[in-house]
Amino acid sequence: MSENVVQRLRDEIENGIISNDFAPGARLDEVQLATRFGVSRTPVREALMQLNAIGLVEIRPRRGAVVIDPGPHRIFEMFEVMAELEGLAGSLAARRFTDADRTTILAAHADCERSSSAGDSDAYYYDNERFHKAIYTASHSGFLAEQCVALHRRLQPYRRLQLRVRNRVATSFAEHGAIVEAILAGDAEQARTLLRQHVSIQGERFSDLVATMASR
Amino acid sequence: MSENVVQRLRDEIENGIISNDFAPGARLDEVQLATRFGVSRTPVREALMQLNAIGLVEIRPRRGAVVIDPGPHRIFEMFEVMAELEGLAGSLAARRFTDADRTTILAAHADCERSSSAGDSDAYYYDNERFHKAIYTASHSGFLAEQCVALHRRLQPYRRLQLRVRNRVATSFAEHGAIVEAILAGDAEQARTLLRQHVSIQGERFSDLVATMASR
DNA sequence: ATGATAAATCTTGTATGCAAGAACATTGAC
DNA sequence: GTCAATGTTCTTGCATACAAGATTTATCAT
Known part of the structure; x- marks a missing residue:
């Protein structure tokens, strides 16, 4: 260690x-x-x-x-970049995934389903992380994967807050389903779009973020 | 200092x-x-x-x-990520640029024209850098701008090699023209696409990169 | 001559020491 | 009582010291 x-x-x-x-x-x-x-x-x-x-x-x-205290605006900017990188990872994954990648993604997705339907947002948090990492790996870009992991890590606390917002876990899992479908269908552009939307915090989700940030 | x-x-x-x-x-x-x-x-x-x-x-x-010796494949991956980030910067710039941003972008573009038509690839290198930084600034995302500058910097030596490839300066400048047009027209998606293509090194450009890397 | 083993040397990893700047408190003036 | 000035203390920034692992060299056996 x-x-x-x-x-x-x-x-x-x-x-x-x-x-x-x-x-x-x-x-x-x-x-x-x-x-x-x-x-x-x-x-x-x-x-x-x-x-x-x-x-x-x-x-x-x-x-x-x-x-360092990033502040809401900078957090938003970081999610914006994260969304773009995840989109890229998704599009590359859709084009490059191997059989092993498919297995890993489906396994992580299945775990997400379990923790999601159990309503366990903490468990979902970890399964969600594994799901996203599986996509990074499937992109077969080591550099991209590293960047994604690093940013994911930095955004970890805020992401966690997001999951506490009502219905967010269920919504997130539903989005995962569409993402898996797009990737395994080899639809790079669809995977990119869906992942970008999945990660970015737009509209009321930004308000939620600010509110939850303020309350700790 | x-x-x-x-x-x-x-x-x-x-x-x-x-x-x-x-x-x-x-x-x-x-x-x-x-x-x-x-x-x-x-x-x-x-x-x-x-x-x-x-x-x-x-x-x-x-x-x-x-x-660290990145090696051709990793360099390629880094350009891939860079292309994505530049694309994002371009799309945000198209939506958010101010009058001051327009002025800066046009000034940098004019300088690029000068060094390009003079055939001075070293001068073009610096003007090109200013041009791209002007776009980062116009994106009005501090975090994105930092990420772009850092990656741009790390890719600097390879970018420089690229410019030595025949006609690359002229081609690059022509692409800049279309990019400026898209940004100032507020066409975010077009700006994104053009910048992504402008930065990414696909097909024969990757072969050029490997060849020039090997020869130093 | 070649290979292995051991000793000497070099380099890194961590601790400690010391000087200078920043934070803090005390004292005095109004 | 408040504010300012000055002296004290604390913390950082860099240098140096020392121990332990790595590398190189030298010696010896085959």
Whole structure:
């Protein structure tokens, strides 16, 4: 798991940010983190540098690191880009999927059906993640898959909030059905369009996002 | 200019990689870099950590940092994603551009015309960059613009090679014309399609890329 | 001469030390 | 009582130190 201390710290702090243990705007004190993880400041700093590079924390000169607070508008922009990348992944998947890809996608879809009909939004969250990752893999573009996973991860907390909105799980699963159909039919443009719509948060869904963001 | 030493080092090393001073696969020795830039190993390591986080260098445990060698296939994948993001930027620009955006785009386009008809592919390279950045700006999506700039930067060396292919400058400029027309007409879908085609390297252009990559 | 083994050297990973800037508190003036 | 100025403390930024793994070199046996 832990190649070295820095990578472990990077993952730990990143998870802390994703899971909202370190809230947006929170100060990340070097010595505090160092003592907490039982290491010295050096690897902590190196981990923070990495998180700075990928845009998760801001390092203000001589004033320490803070968790970046994206704000609703930027979150929207990120979903906008995510929608486009997912659309691309879908269209590529429709053209390139193998038998193994089909199996994986259908399995993830079946799991989604189970958690969806059970009304278990937490379980659905994980199954949904697997479903989308299966599509990234089926795109057979390593770079695209990496980009999608990274963005997916950053949007994780907000995506989770989305699923709590009433009927969103059922709606999401219904959309998945159409997406699977388009991909397995090899209809690249349809897969692209459906995935784009599935991911983007338009109209009232943006209002929902802002509302749920404000309430935590 | 230099906020702090680490940022300066990050930029210097990144530029070195982009400009091929540090070739793909090259080892980045910490003490060597430290003495070269007149600093200690600590900030060098922190800079390398950042470059590792954005995928420019690989850090093998206990064995040092090397410049990542993407290889033709991955380069192709990166252009594929770039094309998609540029397409999105174009479609958003077509819907959102302001008077100031129009002015900037037209000015950059005029400069492209000048360097193109002069046959100066180096000058065209820079004007082309300004042209594309003007479109990112006109998209009025800060996140998208950042992603585009970052990817554009990483693809810089290969893009440059592309422009050396015969007639590519003239072809590129002609495509710009149609793109400007679509954006300023507010035709989002047309702008998206044209930009996607403009950026993606399909068919023989991929062969050209591989050939030019091999020859350096 | 070639291969293996062991020793020396080099490099990385982490800790610690020190100086400079920022935050904070105390004191004094109005 | 409020505000400002100054001194103290805390935190960061970088350098240096040291230990452990990796690499290279040298020696020896076959």
